[in-house]
Amino acid sequence: MVQWFDYFKVPIGSVDPTIQETVYNSFYKFVYPSIYSMILDHSLTEDIIQDAFIKSITKGPYIRSDSNIPAWIKRLAYNTTLDYLRKLNRERRLLAHPCSYDIEIPSDSMTVDREVERKESNEELYRAIDELKLDYQVALILFYVEGKTYREICNELRLTESVFTQRLARARKKLLHNLQRLDSKDIL
Structure with missing residues (x-):
């Protein structure tokens, strides 16, 4: 059965x-x-x-x-x-135990003021970068924003290290000039 x-x-x-x-x-x-x-x-x-x-x-x-x-x-x-x-x-x-995120909440008006200034500075910085030649923009963004090393950038752009070093120095100089120009416009 x-x-x-x-x-x-x-x-x-x-x-x-x-x-x-x-x-x-x-x-x-x-x-x-x-x-x-x-x-x-x-x-x-x-x-x-x-x-x-x-x-x-x-x-x-x-x-x-x-x-x-x-x-x-x-x-x-x-x-x-x-x-x-x-x-x-x-x-x-x-x-x-929910996940806790480190969220900074402004505790006083001084912190809020600093945050507003930081945002305005970032906007100013990106406006100044936008005025640069494309080669300079790429050099600055790859190095400072993306945090890549000289070697990584040189491999990616197919440049020698000396050429990239010179390009980055010129980009910084031109960026400083653009930022100073934008600051002088704000004062006037």
């Missing part, structure tokens, strides 16, 4: 749908008490049973024929429940 758990040895798709339903119902009744005693929540227990059933029908055909299938099913259900509890515990820890 074939027991309901013997159907786990064959691919479940090859079994008659009414027998599939009987196998699931028997599986459900077999593992429900042990899972519910660990979870104490009916709907979560049902979810875990479904996960365990899917694992069992997937792995069942690969079981050795002399295996104790009921014990294997109980162990699979138990392990699935433990996996769920570990996941739940991990999520609770994440919620208990």
